[in-house]
Amino acid sequence: MRKIVMLLVISALVWSFAIPALAAESITFWQFGSQTPKTTNFAKQMTADFKAQTGIDVNWEIVSWGDSWNRLTLAVTSGNAPDVSMVGATWVGYFMATGAVLNLSPYLDQIGGSKKFLLGAWESAGMKGNIIAPPWDADTRGMLYRKDIFEKLGLKPPRTWADLVKVAKEIQKKTGMQYPVAITGKDWEVVHNFVTFAYAGGGRLVSEDGKRALLDSPEVLESVGFWVDLITKEKVMSPSVMTLKGDDIAQRFINGDTAIIFSPVQGVEGQAKDGKFAYKDKWDMAPFPTKSAKIPQFSVVLPDNVMIFANTKHKEAALKFVKFLFSRDQETLFATTYAIPPTTFEAFETPAFQTTYWQDVKKLMEIGRFVPIMPAWGDAETIIQQAMTNVFSNVADNKYDAQVLKRTMQSANKQFQEAIDRAVK
Amino acid sequence: MQKGYSQRHLPYLYVLPLVVSMLLVHLIPMLSGVFTSFHRVDMFTIRNWFQAPYTGLNNYLQALNIFGERGQAFLNSLSVTLGFVLASLAGSYLLGLVAALLLSKDFPGRGLLRTLFLIPYVTPQVVGLTNLEFLFQRDYGMINYLLLKLHLISQPVSWLMGQWSFATLVIANVWGIWPLWFIMLLAALQTIPQELHEAAIVDGARRWQRFRFITLPGLRPVTRILFLLNGLWFFNSFNQAYVLFGKTPPPPADLLSLHIYNLSFGGWNFGLGSAMSIILLIIMLVFVLIYIRVLRVGRSLEEV
Numbered sequence: 001m002r003k004i005v006m007l008l009v010i011s012a013l014v015w016s017f018a019i020p021a022l023a024a025e026s027i028t029f030w031q032f033g034s035q036t037p038k039t040t041n042f043a044k045q046m047t048a049d050f051k052a053q054t055g056i057d058v059n060w061e062i063v064s065w066g067d068s069w070n071r072l073t074l075a076v077t078s079g080n081a082p083d084v085s086m087v088g089a090t091w092v093g094y095f096m097a098t099g100a101v102l103n104l105s106p107y108l109d110q111i112g113g114s115k116k117f118l119l120g121a122w123e124s125a126g127m128k129g130n131i132i133a134p135p136w137d138a139d140t141r142g143m144l145y146r147k148d149i150f151e152k153l154g155l156k157p158p159r160t161w162a163d164l165v166k167v168a169k170e171i172q173k174k175t176g177m178q179y180p181v182a183i184t185g186k187d188w189e190v191v192h193n194f195v196t197f198a199y200a201g202g203g204r205l206v207s208e209d210g211k212r213a214l215l216d217s218p219e220v221l222e223s224v225g226f227w228v229d230l231i232t233k234e235k236v237m238s239p240s241v242m243t244l245k246g247d248d249i250a251q252r253f254i255n256g257d258t259a260i261i262f263s264p265v266q267g268v269e270g271q272a273k274d275g276k277f278a279y280k281d282k283w284d285m286a287p288f289p290t291k292s293a294k295i296p297q298f299s300v301v302l303p304d305n306v307m308i309f310a311n312t313k314h315k316e317a318a319l320k321f322v323k324f325l326f327s328r329d330q331e332t333l334f335a336t337t338y339a340i341p342p343t344t345f346e347a348f349e350t351p352a353f354q355t356t357y358w359q360d361v362k363k364l365m366e367i368g369r370f371v372p373i374m375p376a377w378g379d380a381e382t383i384i385q386q387a388m389t390n391v392f393s394n395v396a397d398n399k400y401d402a403q404v405l406k407r408t409m410q411s412a413n414k415q416f417q418e419a420i421d422r423a424v425k
Numbered sequence: 426m427q428k429g430y431s432q433r434h435l436p437y438l439y440v441l442p443l444v445v446s447m448l449l450v451h452l453i454p455m456l457s458g459v460f461t462s463f464h465r466v467d468m469f470t471i472r473n474w475f476q477a478p479y480t481g482l483n484n485y486l487q488a489l490n491i492f493g494e495r496g497q498a499f500l501n502s503l504s505v506t507l508g509f510v511l512a513s514l515a516g517s518y519l520l521g522l523v524a525a526l527l528l529s530k531d532f533p534g535r536g537l538l539r540t541l542f543l544i545p546y547v548t549p550q551v552v553g554l555t556n557l558e559f560l561f562q563r564d565y566g567m568i569n570y571l572l573l574k575l576h577l578i579s580q581p582v583s584w585l586m587g588q589w590s591f592a593t594l595v596i597a598n599v600w601g602i603w604p605l606w607f608i609m610l611l612a613a614l615q616t617i618p619q620e621l622h623e624a625a626i627v628d629g630a631r632r633w634q635r636f637r638f639i640t641l642p643g644l645r646p647v648t649r650i651l652f653l654l655n656g657l658w659f660f661n662s663f664n665q666a667y668v669l670f671g672k673t674p675p676p677p678a679d680l681l682s683l684h685i686y687n688l689s690f691g692g693w694n695f696g697l698g699s700a701m702s703i704i705l706l707i708i709m710l711v712f713v714l715i716y717i718r719v720l721r722v723g724r725s726l727e728e729v
Contacts, residue, residue, distance in 0.1 A: 070690065077471050094468060187671045240563035243585040243670075378468065382691030386673045389586075393675035396587025411494050422467055 026057035027314045027321060028082035032068045032304070042337045050324050056317045076100040081309040083318045089124035089303040090371050090381065092133045096126060097375030097423060102308040102315070104131045104322075111323040120301045120368025121343040127373040134326060135303030135343040137335060139264050141192060142299045142364050146259040147284040149175065157286040159297070161200070161226055164260070164289045168236035171259050179238040181230055182249045182258040189246040190388045191381045193262055195371055196300050197223040200290040205380070206372050211424070213416035215384070216409040223291070224388075225405055228395060242392040247271070253283070262288065265361055266340050279357045287367055301368030303343060341365060379419035387412035455706075462699035471695060484700035499701060501676055502684040503708075509595060509680060510659040514652060516599035521606025526640075528607075529614045539611075546604035554668035557597050561585055561669070585670060590678040598665050602655065609647050617643035649720050653713070660709055681705055 033039050043060040050058055061082070063071055068088070075081035076098050087095060095101045108114055108131060114122060121135040145157055150167075153174050158164040164181070171180040183193050198205055203219030206212060214220060230237040241249065250268050253261045254277050261268075265285050268277075277283065287297035306325060308318045324330055328346040335342035336352050341361050347353065348362050371377060390408050394400040461474070462484050470477040490496035524542060528535055545553060560567045561584035569581045584593045617640065625635050663682040666674045672691065674683060685705070689698030 073468070073471070077474070097469060238564055239583055239586075240565075240581075243563065243583070375469070378693060379691075382673070382687060385691075386687070389670075389673040389675055393587045393590070393677065396583035396589075396675075414494060422465075423469060 024055055024057050025314060025317050026059055027084060027312070027317050028059040028061060029321065030061050030063050030068075030071070030082045030085040032063050032065050032086045032088075034064060035062055038337060042334070045333070046325075046330065049330070050321060053324065054317070054320055056314075056320065058321065075309070079311060081311065083312040083314055084306060084308050084321055086136065087133055087305050087307050089133075089135065089305050090377055092124055092305060092307075093127060093373040093375050094378045095307060096130065096132050096373075100310055101132050102310045102312070102318075104134070104308070105129070107319055110319050112326050116326070116344045116346060118343055118345065118348075118362070118365055118368075120299070120365040120370075121303045123368070123370045124301075124303045124305060124373065133305035133307040134322070136306050136325065136331075137304050137338065137340040138343050138365055138368070139302040139304070140266070140299055140341050140361055140365050140368065141196065141262065141264050141302065142285045143288050144253065144261050144263050144265065144268055144283055144285050146253070146256070146282065147280065148282050149259050150284075157284070158260075158289045160289055160293055161291050165230075165234050165236060168230075168234070168260065172236065177257070177259060179236060179257075180259040181237040182241050182244075182252060182260070183227070183230070183237065183262045184244055184246045184249050185242040185388060185392050186245050188381065188385070191371075191384050192300060192302065193227070194224070194384050194388060196262060196288055197227045199298060199300075199369055200288050200295065201226070202291060202295045206374065206420070210372065210374050211420060213413045213420055215387075215413035215416055216406065221402075221406060221409055224391070224409065225402065226291075228391060228400060228405070232395060232400060239396060242396065265364065269357065270339050279360075285360055285364060287364065296367075298367050298369045299364045301365055301370060374420070375423040376416070376419040380416050383412050383415045383419070458699045458702055461695050462703050464696055466695040466699070468693035471693070474695075477696075480696065484696045485704070487697055488701045488704060495697065498676075498679070498684065502679045502681045505591065505677065505679055506660060506681040508591070509598070509662070510656055512595045513598045513602070513659045514656060516595060517603040517606045517655065518648070518651070520599065520603040521610050522644075524603075524607045525610035525614055528611060542607055543604045545600050546602070546608075548601075550601060550664055551668055553601055554597060554665060557593075557600070558585070558669050561593050586675050588677050590670065590675045593669060594665055594674075594678045594680075597669060598659065598662060601665075602658075606651055606655075609651055610644060613644045613647040614640070653716055653720075656716075657709065657713070660705075660712075 031039070031043065039062055043062065047058045047060050050056060068086075069091070072085065072087065072091070072095070075085070076095070081100065104111065104126075111134065114125075114131070114134075117125075117135060118138070120140075121138040125134050126132045143157065149155075149171060150157070153170060155167050155170060158167045168180040171177055184190065185193070195205065198220045201219045201223030203217055203223055204214050205220070206214055231239055231241070244252075246263060246267065249258070249261055250263055250271050252258050253263070253268060254272050268283065269279065272278075272282075287299050290297055306322055308315070308322060312318050325334070326344060328344070328350065331342050331344050331347040332350045332352060334340075335347055341358075342348060342353070348358070353359070353362075372380075374380075387408050391400065391405060394404045394408075461477075463479060463481065464470075464474070464477040465480045465483075466474050466477045487493060487495050488499050491500050528539060528542075561569075563569060563581050563583050563585070566584070568584065569578070572578045573581065582589055584590065621639050621643075622635055625639060630638070661682050662680055663686065666678055666680045666683045670678055672687065674680070681701070685698050685701045688694045688701065
């Protein structure tokens, strides 16, 4: 009796080692997001579809955005990485510099080619001709305004900064709304708004060759100055925007507490899903106003991308998986599940995206601009965020002036330059 | 009585696994921190951080150079943290002591009040702080609304940005921790023998004198432990600032641990971040040594 039990135990042990070896090929994928039923269902369906098409298993892991940066960099440091991972577009330059990520340039045809992507989103896929991370979705930021209020007052969406102030004051006067403009100054979105203002003022954040930091250039100083003036001088924006998150501001926009916001378009569309806040009825989108009519208008497109880690043991499977993610049906499913703009022409041609809203988003995406793709951008985000917090802190204390702004941006620029130099070394 | 060899050494054997695992989880990361602080470990060298270039005292000089950008920010952060620790200690001590004294006497509803007082302490920290963040909002926050209604202020205060952010930070911290002080001090109050008070009354001592010469000395051992432990906790506070202000707090609320975190995990400057951590560690060690020596924490009341 005892012998039989022993035999059973031993054979069970042997099998438990043998089974994984016999099982189908399997790859690991990290998607960033929260553990909601929506995401787990999406993951389940994608995994099943991919298994049906290729016979490859996907270990689909959902990682919260809050952990994503640390998890990815830990993966880079420890070499213990997933095969494929989602990545924020602004980090692409950094991961490229680490050399931990597969250069996809030679495999472009294998994953479906670059022509299928909208240019505004594709810009984020890599730098200097090397492609590492095709865009999966495209967070598209523009100026959103209350169409109902604008129509009632006979106003047009502002084309220039001067228009913006004029329109805002008009709304103040005619509707009694205290603060018609709201642009968040908190969390990572402050970086996006910083980029928006810098571009709108005709400025650059780094020189053409990516070697010189330009955060204290006259154009950038003037742009940030104008941004702060909306609070201090023009008084069309509440000081509370300095501590309000983008979502809170979108909510105020929907509630009718403010009429013009700079925001991701899908944010407002997502928060107003109950039909009471219909697009083209209550609100509309437009490109950002610029300093003067000479500077072309634009939107800011910040995709989330997908990259393959270089030390993957399943390169072929990983490439197949990436191709699968960007195929028409899967890209469409992804974009519709999250109501986020897709990145490929094919997806925009599917019936789901034939609404006015989505076609307007596509138009906005076509004039999309992106942050500089460079290894030091990760540093730049923290530096800019800290610099703007310092500026706002002075605003709150009534100590803000042009000198404070200049000093803060000079200090930020110095740190950014250090980061760039470290990257070159 | 003569003890055998094994019996004398057995206790050491018992604690050996603990000592080894403590060393593993504490000492090794600490040593790697020391290593990192002498090297240029950033996002480009971290993949192979053992081979990161040696930079000598460079990181330390950068942190301590008060004329440089980084040094100045570090100095600001250090003074903010010291102020935060002192203000929080004072706040929680006063609140805790007053509440403990009020509730040490028996009266109807005492149990209910005691439970109510403990609510902030049992609320998950992030939940409490997130709610406080809403309350402290400038335009729509409850606190400004009430203060404006009561005509205590004429303009809404920017609690979360600018100089007021320091006060907000201290209030949030004290709000979350004072019930611990309250309950500890209350427990200590109840260990003071009633006979002492009775004897003092017979001797004609006034209320204040009894408080000064009986209650306070009776509370001393607990108070010392509270000051020491909470002082160290406060020094390492992170969540409060992170939840209230986000990744980049305004300079008046730039706590050291968040500052170092930002350098290390935002700016990817692990070398400098480690150097600052080591400096922080040394400051805290000095602080603790002085504290333990001067106040003789850990000795019994009779020895004091």
